[in-house]
Amino acid sequence: MKHVPVLLEAVIQALGDVNGKTVIDATFGAGGYSRALLNAGATVIAFDRDPNVVDDVKKIRDEFKDKFRFIQQPFSFIHDLPDVYDAIVFDLGISSMQIDNPERGFSFRGDGPLDMRMAASGKSAADLIKDSSIDDLAQILREYGDIKKASILARAMKDTEPKTTFELKKLIRNPRDIAPVFQALRIAVNDEMGELTKALAVVPEKLKIGGKCICVTFHSIEDRIVKNIFRNWTTPVGDPRLPSVLAPRFVLMKTVTPSETELENNSRARSAHMRGVIKSY
Numbered sequence: 001m002k003h004v005p006v007l008l009e010a011v012i013q014a015l016g017d018v019n020g021k022t023v024i025d026a027t028f029g030a031g032g033y034s035r036a037l038l039n040a041g042a043t044v045i046a047f048d049r050d051p052n053v054v055d056d057v058k059k060i061r062d063e064f065k066d067k068f069r070f071i072q073q074p075f076s077f078i079h080d081l082p083d084v085y086d087a088i089v090f091d092l093g094i095s096s097m098q099i100d101n102p103e104r105g106f107s108f109r110g111d112g113p114l115d116m117r118m119a120a121s122g123k124s125a126a127d128l129i130k131d132s133s134i135d136d137l138a139q140i141l142r143e144y145g146d147i148k149k150a151s152i153l154a155r156a157m158k159d160t161e162p163k164t165t166f167e168l169k170k171l172i173r174n175p176r177d178i179a180p181v182f183q184a185l186r187i188a189v190n191d192e193m194g195e196l197t198k199a200l201a202v203v204p205e206k207l208k209i210g211g212k213c214i215c216v217t218f219h220s221i222e223d224r225i226v227k228n229i230f231r232n233w234t235t236p237v238g239d240p241r242l243p244s245v246l247a248p249r250f251v252l253m254k255t256v257t258p259s260e261t262e263l264e265n266n267s268r269a270r271s272a273h274m275r276g277v278i279k280s281y
């Protein structure tokens with residue numbers, strides 16, 4: 001199924017008038033955000049580390065020509081961009097095209113190789129299981145999946161070294177743990193939290209004054225990372241009783257969650273949060 005963008009209207013509204021501005025779409029996916037931004041008159045620089053997005057990239061490039069540039073790299077490469085920009089937008093997690101294709105190994109609903117890589121390089125989930133210790137695997141399951149008996153499952157994973165999604169699924173005793181186990185491995189395989197932390201670290205120096213950073217999150221850990229980093233940027237620096245206190249560099253925008261209507265029409269919107277900040281100096 002084609003990816004239906006989550007919180008698109010909220011993101012576009014939060015960005016305001018983008019006509020003539022340059023926006024970084026850190027997570028191109030099917031290009032839903034990029035297209036909306038281009039239609040609103042922005043120039044867009046888009047990132048995605050998944051090479052399978054090429055067809056949508058081509059369509060948008062054919063239509064919008066040099067108003068659109070695509071970089072097939074992890075979004076932490078924002079660090080290497082030379083300028084300052086009007087906005088940077090992250091729509092985190094995976095796309096419907098990724099989850100729906102059993103060959104990508106993200107989903108427990110179809111059988112396929114236990115891959116889970118967004119990019120074409122790096123270790124697959126099967127490699128990660130093979131190369132990690134029981135303790136490291138248990139830590140991944142606990143931290144990113146909140147799995148209670150993580151060590152028992154990690155041991156079973158090491159004993160059998162599953163190569164397919166169904167082989168992994170068979171090892172998970174509690175059916176309620178299946179989705180969280182798959183999610184935990186996906187987060188680890190793609191170093192999702194590391195990527196997010198690295199990219200956000202360079203956002204302040206890549207935004208113009210008045211520039212905005214918007215993040216749409218789907219997982220409580222990524223949402224906590226964004227919330228804490230944004231809180232840091234929007235807190236005065238120093239002792240508030242002293243005259244030397246520095247005003248915060250960013251102003252916090254209102255957090256938005258999907259409306260009932262969006263939730264009814266797009267189950268992927270469940271648990272989404274949109275957070276934003278504006279650079280003040």
Ligand SMILES: C[S@@+](CC[C@H](N)C(=O)[O-])C[C@H]1O[C@@H](n2cnc3c(N)ncnc32)[C@H](O)[C@@H]1O
Nearest residue numbers: 005027029030031032033048049074075091195
């Ligand atoms: C939720 S989808 C984005 C959907 C997009 N906003 C749209 O409207 O079609 C997330 C996309 O971000 C990509 N992605 C996730 N983490 C990434 C990272 N660290 N670097 C580059 N791309 C990433 C995934 O490959 C996926 O295609």
